[in-house]
Amino acid sequence: MTDDLKTTPLDALNRSLGGRMVAFAGYAMPVQYAAGIMAEHLHCRAEAGLFDVSHMGQATLSGPGAVAALEALTPTDVAGLKPGRQRYSLLLTPQGTILDDFMVARMGDEELFLVVNAGCKEADFAHIAAHLPAGTTLSRHEDRALVALQGPQAAAVFARFAPGSAGMSFMDVRDFEIAGVGRVRASRSGYTGEDGFEISIPGDTAEAFVRRLLAEAEVAPVGLGARDSLRLEAGLPLYGNDIDTTTTPVAAGLTFAINKRRKMAWDMPGGGVLRDQLDHGTPRRRVGIQPEGRAPARAGAEIIDGAGQVIGVVTSGGFGPSVNAPIAMGYIDNAHAADGTAVALLVRGKPLPARIVPMPFVSHRYAR
Amino acid sequence: MTETRFTKDHEWVRLEGDVATVGITHHAQEALGDLVFVDLPEPGRDVAAEETCAVVESVKAASDVYAPLAGHVTEANSAIVDDPALVNRAPEGEGWFFKMTLSDKAAFGALMDADAYAKFVEAA
Structure with missing residues (x-):
């Protein structure tokens, strides 16, 4: 069943942990590990869960036109995003409906780091690339793994490997050099409702690093099944289920993602529709x-x-x-x-x- | 004498005298994962073979449970309604689903025996 599927850099590890592999967005992904969805979910809320989310799309948007280009596709204040900070954003259609929800981090004056949904990444990156001026480029990081370390003990665990991470606040993003691993990029965020980090890791050292994380007493692997029940309890929408190209951020209750400055100009895709919906409801x-x-x-x-x-x-x-x-x-x-x-x-x-x-x-x- | 047979839908049927006890196999509960809800047929209901007569839900998904044979439901196991995880813990014991009398006792013999079911699971 999983023969034609792409695999993540953590595939062998997932299988060795008893991962029950299923097809998800073209990848072989663990829906659960040996412990099962219930135990994995509760462990994440009690201690720390480690999720392989390497199927998600990672990319760097860089160049003098990066900020303006992304603002033209989203209702987000990208210009006001400080270096080392991340925001939740939405790619919108001209009708103001949602092509995808994603994270954007400011890494430098002209450098943005994007993490998009696995099922949307081809379309998202093509869409963004089609709207870039000359000299501004989108480069994908298909070679990197992405893991989420989530739960009340996640910060204590990660600080053992990246001491500087302890002082990070929700939605901070920082790079850390970890001996034997290389440069990892950690954002204090996630999609479980818990404190924690999403950590981008070089693909060739990812398995060794994740094994070190899993060796910590508080950490257990958690599959996509519990990721879904955790985000549902946290009230977070799942793209393709709860938001899609038939829903707008207003109908979806994501009006916080429509930035105040952007609401002065209404210059995002579907701005007229969104303005009308904010005034009159959906x-x-x-x-x-x-x-x-x-x-x-x-x-x-x-x-x-x-x-x-x-x-x-x-x-x-x-x-x-x-x-x-x-x-x-x-x-x-x-x-x-x-x-x-x-x-x-x-x-x-x-x-x-x-x-x-x-x-x-x-x-x-x-x-x- | 007691004999247990199995269906291709991963139910077990244990015949004692005229009463058949029905449940789902260890293999089935493992594939379903942690059960959180069970809906059972009302005692008194007549069921046809392979008719949907119970539902199990895991955290992730709902699945139908079929009547293994035609007959008359006489009792449902309320213990698994109160504690669905009992099916995970003891699928072929205390986690039984319902009891029924069979319309055609001879049909019982046509179900798979333990060896045939083990081979069926292995081949799947």
Whole structure:
């Protein structure tokens, strides 16, 4: 099954750790390791989880036109991003819908570091490259691994290898030279709701370095299954499920990603649409959903009102190991979107009672 | 006398007298991963062979469980509804799903025995 798939620099390690390999975005990736999704999820919240996310796209955008070119494709204040700082950003269509969500870090006056979703990376990089002036270039880092070290003990663990990382705040980005590993680039960020780092590592030393991280008592490997349940509990949207080219940042509840300065000029793609939506709302918006029973509602389940009318759809749903209950997010008509609203979710033809609830389901614990 | 047979959908069926006890195999629970929800058929329900009659959900996904043979459901195991992880811990023991009487006891003999099932799993 995994024969035609690309592999990450950590493939052999993933398999040796009992990784159950599945196809994800064209890569053979571990959906879980020997411990299983439940134990991996809880370990990440309790201590520190180590995720192979090398399938994600890493690239450097450099040149005199880098900042302006990226601003032209996003609602982000790239110009105001200080060196060593990172922001969450969105590539937008001319209609203001979302091509991808990604991270952008400022590494120098004319140098930006981008991390984009695996499933979107070919399209994203082609899109960005097609909008660059002469002298500004996008270079991909296909040779580098990317791991996420997440959880309350992540910072203590990483500081043993990169002592300077201890003083970093959420969304800081720094390069560290680690003996025997080479230059790693760490951002204090992640997608679990926990404190931690995403660490870009040279591909040829990645396995040895990750083995050293895993040898620390607090660290256990965590697969994509628990990565999904962790981000769902944290209320974070997954591209392709919860946001895509049919949703705008306003409908998705990502208005924080539309920068204040950019809202003076409305010069981002779809600026007119986004301005109108911020003024007048969207027909539907993304909300948290708490099923009242024990049955999870999965992506695609319809949301109905008391009269049986379809008023929305679940876009991510499953079981939250830390909340020990089923949880979901989805899009619902504005009239029913208020916190506390009673709804029903159609699961296997049966309406299951549920409530609209605020997100996250588990509080974020970022190092602010 | 007690005899256990297996289906290609990874259920086990243990026949004691006229009552068949049904569950999912160790291999099935391992493939599904940590179970978080189980939905069982109501006692009194008549089921056809291979009809969907129970649902198991892991953290990641939902899967159907089929009636291994035609018959009449007589009892459901509420212990696994209260504690779905019991299926992971004891799939072929305390983690049974339901009991049923069979419409055609002869059909039981057509299911795989333990050796045939082991080979079936190995070949998959």
